Amino acid sequence: MFKSKFNDKKFKTNCRICISRLKLVEKKKTEMALKARKEIADYLKLNKYDRARIRVEHIIREDYKVEALEITEMFLDLVLARVGLIQMSNSIDIGLQEPINSIIWVQPRITDDCVELKTVVDELMKKYGKEHIQQCRQGMLDKHISTKLQDKLNQHSPKKSLVENYLIEIARNYDVDFKPDQAALLDDGIPDEVRNGAVPEKPHWDQFDQKKPPSGGPPPG
Template sequence: MSLLNQIFNRGLIGPKCKTCLTLAISRIKLLQNKRDTQLKLMRKEIAQFLQSGQEPIARIRVEHVIREQNIWAAYEILEMFCEFVLARVPIIESQRECPLELKEAVASIIFAAPRCSDLPDLLTVRNLFGTKYGKEFILAASELRPDTSVNRTIIEKLSVYTPSGEVKLNVLKEIAQEYNILWDSSKTEAEFNKKPEDLLNGPKQISTMAQIPESRKESPKAAHHEPLTSGQRGPVQHLKTGATTVSVGPTKSKEVSAEGRPVSSESVDVLEKARAAIAAANRASSAARAAAQLVDLSLNEKRIS
């Protein structure tokens, strides 16, 4: 007889369903009391962060508070549904199809069971409903198909989406008002109103180019100089420094280049440093020659004496 009941989805689920629902209700009450204590501590910590001016930490912590509050609200509705189904287990057992007045409660329990890891009894109830009504009924509630009646508040509260900036700001204001904190929310409002930047494609506007002075900007043509022929190079000046001869081409003016374009200040500094280095080398070679002459004179005097 039990095999025929399983084939026609009319298994006797009454006693086991009652036991699991009773355990789930007791567990939900314990978890709610524990979560209440945790929420009070978390809200107090956020109030301390706001009072000490540590708003960035408060903006991060408030997301966890919102998540815990959503779970608390979802568990409260689940507790009501479990009590509702528990009182009507005989009706479920006597009818093959799910009654219309129980469809929302049954579908909501099926949807919430895999999303509430700390309520394992709901998974057992979900499996019992699957034995009673079939896998298609379970899939329809789990996947939120149009013909299901899952409670919309449970769907919203058990979602994993990040809360919006408006919701986080309202919770922060509520905490500040609860603990009588004079908090200026202008900075947090500006932070929440910022649009996220697409960092994968890079910044849309490059502001660093606007800060570069015009004198340091070089045109693309100036970056690639064409090689000059021997006729274009002009006369070459030879500066003799002892045994070394340095050749220096015609110098450009500080303001205008040979092509009629302004020369940057960096190029002028390089030319001036090159000239100073050549002059210093010339003076050093002259001093070396004078020293060598003095040494020769002293040696000649010693030989004569």
């Protein structure tokens, strides 16, 4: 039984389709997020703070999702420009390890947003084998997968300080009187045992910096 060969034309065509699809999804999600911000401002006017915070958590996740889609789009652009390197060898060029492995890893996680990405990964499977695809998806090649992409798609609840900063920005944009929860603003996500000095290892404090929201958000109302 003959092994299917990598089809560069099919690969390039579907990369372009995916890029166009992702741009549309990003635009749609951004527009929906802007409408949701107006809804949150209305909750703040009515002093429905708990409902506002719940809605903000959803917006934060959507902001992260948009950023993840933008990263995926960038990687597709890159492999499309370097498809010649993919054709030349059955091993992945060192300069393409992160984009190719990241595309494979993210595909099942954004399949609802970009169905066509499966065809791109199927072509990569023909080139590099099913085992490589499985290793990427099972986290065995994490060091060659974009950490930023993984961070944007993690399932952790947003930090309280980040939620509160979103509320502050939304209230400012819609001219709503809002007094943030000061305790929530101080919630930097650092475990108490670390903060109190019980754990000697010094963490990377920059990862807890919440002076500004995630890149790209929250945008002006």
